Amino acid sequence: xxxxxxxxxxxxxxxxxxxxxxxxxxxxxxxxxxxxxxxxxxxxxxxxxxxxxxxxxxxxxxxxxxxxxxxxxxxxxxxxxxxxxxxxxxxxxxxxxxxxxxxxxxxxxxxxxxxxxxxxxxxxxxxxxxxxxxxxxxxxxxxxxxxxxxxxxxxxxxxxxxxxxxxxxxxxxxxxxxxxxxxxxxxxxx
Amino acid sequence: xxxxxxxxxxxxxxxxxxxxxxxxxxxxxxxxxxxxxxxxxxxxxxxxxxxxxxxxxxxxxxxxxxxxxxxxxxxxxxxxxxxxxxxxxxxxxxxxxxxxxxxxxxxxxxxxxxxxxxxxxxxxxxxxxxxxxxxxxxxxxxxxxxxxxxxxxxxxxxxxxxxxxxxxxxxxxxxxxxxxxxxxxxxxxx
DNA sequence: ATAATTAGTTAACTAAAGTTAATTTCTTCT
DNA sequence: AGAAGAAATTAACTTTAGTTAACTAATTAT
Numbered sequence: 001x002x003x004x005x006x007x008x009x010x011x012x013x014x015x016x017x018x019x020x021x022x023x024x025x026x027x028x029x030x031x032x033x034x035x036x037x038x039x040x041x042x043x044x045x046x047x048x049x050x051x052x053x054x055x056x057x058x059x060x061x062x063x064x065x066x067x068x069x070x071x072x073x074x075x076x077x078x079x080x081x082x083x084x085x086x087x088x089x090x091x092x093x094x095x096x097x098x099x100x101x102x103x104x105x106x107x108x109x110x111x112x113x114x115x116x117x118x119x120x121x122x123x124x125x126x127x128x129x130x131x132x133x134x135x136x137x138x139x140x141x142x143x144x145x146x147x148x149x150x151x152x153x154x155x156x157x158x159x160x161x162x163x164x165x166x167x168x169x170x171x172x173x174x175x176x177x178x179x180x181x182x183x184x185x186x187x188x189x190x
Numbered sequence: 191x192x193x194x195x196x197x198x199x200x201x202x203x204x205x206x207x208x209x210x211x212x213x214x215x216x217x218x219x220x221x222x223x224x225x226x227x228x229x230x231x232x233x234x235x236x237x238x239x240x241x242x243x244x245x246x247x248x249x250x251x252x253x254x255x256x257x258x259x260x261x262x263x264x265x266x267x268x269x270x271x272x273x274x275x276x277x278x279x280x281x282x283x284x285x286x287x288x289x290x291x292x293x294x295x296x297x298x299x300x301x302x303x304x305x306x307x308x309x310x311x312x313x314x315x316x317x318x319x320x321x322x323x324x325x326x327x328x329x330x331x332x333x334x335x336x337x338x339x340x341x342x343x344x345x346x347x348x349x350x351x352x353x354x355x356x357x358x359x360x361x362x363x364x365x366x367x368x369x370x371x372x373x374x375x376x377x378x379x380x
Numbered sequence: 381a382t383a384a385t386t387a388g389t390t391a392a393c394t395a396a397a398g399t400t401a402a403t404t405t406c407t408t409c410t
Numbered sequence: 411a412g413a414a415g416a417a418a419t420t421a422a423c424t425t426t427a428g429t430t431a432a433c434t435a436a437t438t439a440t
Contacts, residue, residue, distance in 0.1 A: 058329070060329065060333060062333060067332070067333045069328070069329040069332050069333065070325070070328075070329070079318065079321055079322050079325070080322070081322045081323075081325070081326050083322070084318060084319050084322045085319075085322070090326075091329070117307070120310070120311060120314060121310060121314075123314055124310060124311075124313055124314035124317060127314060127317045127318045127321055128269065128274060128317045129274050129275075130321050131269055131317055131320050131321045131324060132269050132270070132271045132273070132274045132275070133271075134321060134324045134325050134328060135260070135269070135271070135324050136271050136280075137328060138259070138260075138324060138327060138328040138331065139248070139250065139259040139260065139281070141328065141331060141332070141364070142257070142259050142331070142361070142362070142363075142364040143250060143252060143257045143259065143361075143364075145396085145428095146396085146397075147396090165416095165417070165418090166417075166418065167416095167417065167418080171332070171333075172332070173332075174331070174332040174333075175397070175398090176397075176398060176399085177417080177418070177419090178397085178398080178399085178400095178418090178419080178420085179396080179397050179398075180418095181418060181419050181420080182396085182397085182419090182420090183396095183397095184419095185419085185420090186396095335398095335426085336426085336427075337426090355386095355387070355388090356387075356388065357386095357387065357388080365427070365428090366427075366428060366429085367387080367388070367389090368388090368389080368390085368427085368428080368429085368430095369426080369427055369428075370388095371388065371389055371390080372389090372390090372426085372427085373426095373427095374389095375389085375390090376426095
């Protein structure tokens with residue numbers, strides 16, 4: 001796992017041996033089982049989740065129904081709203097698969113950033129990149145129909161189609177499972 | 191305008207006189223007229239737009255139709271995708287009103303950050319906050335109907351309802367102008 | 381001031397998504 | 411292996427959004 005993490009980081013900055021050791025000393029890798037819950041609605045938490053391996057999802061409980069709104073797979077980061085506004089979480093996060101994560105929070109960041117300020121800079125750039133990606137997702141969601149969104153997902157995230165159950169994909173696409181089933185049928189028949 | 195900007199910044203860090211002067215020396219305030227275009231589809235640009243006063247919007251041209259996807263008003267920041275991925279812009283940005291902006295880009299940032307590293311830290315925190323807000327908007331969009339989205343906008347952004355023309359609000363809500371007109375009628379009759 | 385253009389509304393119709401419920405298929409648990 | 415539970419599909423029906431087009435404000439330009 002070190003190799004995966006270091007390769008990811010080195011897309012942003014070349015690491016010194018000292019930095020690598022500092023990261024390993026922090027014992028950042030956390031192992032979770034499929035189904036493990038990372039964050040519960042109502043809970044206060046300052047953690048963010050970087051996925052090294054596996055898949056996690058965020059979901060809301062609305063009228064007793066699970067509404068999955070996001071999946072996070074390898075090299076993707078889940079930053080919950082509650083970690084930035086100091087309010088109880090409005091959503092849940094759990095593991096879709098056995099997963100290896102790096103969990104960041106103000107404590108671990110402070111430790112790392114004071115010793116190695118370059119990491120703070122990397123995190124700034126990372127979070128700006130993430131910001132524009134999410135904004136683009138939102139724009140894209142607004143300007144496309146459910147069918148187009150599904151086709152887009154087939155093209156851009158074929159892995160997710162395999163990894164996530166269909167009712168979660170449906171709500172990720174902003175529709176009901178029945179509706180996704182119909183869309184798939186419609187597409188298959190043409 | 192200085193006062194507005196400094197008050198905004200001071201929610202994140204107390205400024206020294208020296209820092210304030212450095213900002214003013216950079217002549218950061220840019221004045222635009224209603225209708226002025228800040229970014230055109232296809233253009234390469236590294237600029238981000240922080241709105242001190244006024245309103246700007248991002249919109250896509252799809253089948254000859256303008257699709258407005260976002261509005262940015264006082265103390266909000268528009269970070270275009272193209273500014274982070276070095277590709278031609280997929281959308282346009284223009285001014286809905288006469289506006290006063292602070293425009294940031296790697297050059298101005300570098301100047302400021304090397305002299306005052308604290309600003310880099312503020313920008314990291316800002317962009318993380320922005321990230322979770324946009325992610326929450328996306329989640330909220332997915333889990334609500336057009337009517338709920340409109341009601342939510344009436345409640346949370348009544349100013350925008352006043353400031354933006356209705357066909358732009360419609361596409362911001364992910365629907366057609368006709369549909370928004372119907373929703374308004376439906377709501378008025380109950 | 382008036383014409384031209386653009387924005388907003390309304391209506392009729394079509395297409396697609398939501399809802400409810402039944403059925404089939406697939407997992408999971410003992 | 412078999413039962414129980416969950417997930418996916420299908421169907422009938424309802425509701426809402428998209429589409430096309432006509433019409434009525436409201437703006438903008440000359």
